[in-house]
Amino acid sequence: MEKIILLIFMAVLLFSDESVISKCNECHSYSPTPSYKKIHKHYLLKYSSKIRVKQAMIGFLKAPSLEKSEMSNGMKKRLKPENHTIFDDKTIEKAVIYIIEKEDIQKRFKKIS
Numbered sequence: 001m002e003k004i005i006l007l008i009f010m011a012v013l014l015f016s017d018e019s020v021i022s023k024c025n026e027c028h029s030y031s032p033t034p035s036y037k038k039i040h041k042h043y044l045l046k047y048s049s050k051i052r053v054k055q056a057m058i059g060f061l062k063a064p065s066l067e068k069s070e071m072s073n074g075m076k077k078r079l080k081p082e083n084h085t086i087f088d089d090k091t092i093e094k095a096v097i098y099i100i101e102k103e104d105i106q107k108r109f110k111k112i113s
């Protein structure tokens with residue numbers, strides 16, 4: 001019985017994350033909007049740790065600005081990060097966690113080996 005409850009719980013968790021990220025996928029699945037992989041790379045190179053990447057991404061998404069953007073200068077010029085869509089805090093947090101977990105480099109290493 002516990003196993004079934006746990007499974008349902010996990011399914012709900014997974015589903016809710018998927019539905020949150022689908023709001024972002026509307027743009028981020030298509031060019032010229034940068035992919036999560038590309039965005040995550042820029043943030044990881046600057047902030048190194050998961051916690052700091054999370055803080056920086058959330059910081060940008062809550063109040064998008066040119067100064068907070070971590071993308072390349074060319075992209076900033078073309079895609080205007082200061083005009084990024086604003087979402088509620090819960091959506092932002094869930095979506096950012098989803099992106100960080102999905103792009104987790106260490107997890108990918110484990111899959112290969």
Ligand code: HEC
Binds near residue numbers: 027071085091
């Ligand atoms: C209306 C289209 C659109 C939607 C919806 C959207 N994005 Fe974006 N996003 C963009 C574009 C375009 C850029 C590139 C602008 C830039 O940052 O240079 C971007 C950039 C970003 C960046 C990098 C910001 C930077 O410049 O450092 C993050 C992180 C991000 N999006 C996360 C999200 C998340 C999470 C969601 C969903 C909650 C989301 N986006 C929804 C269009 C969108």
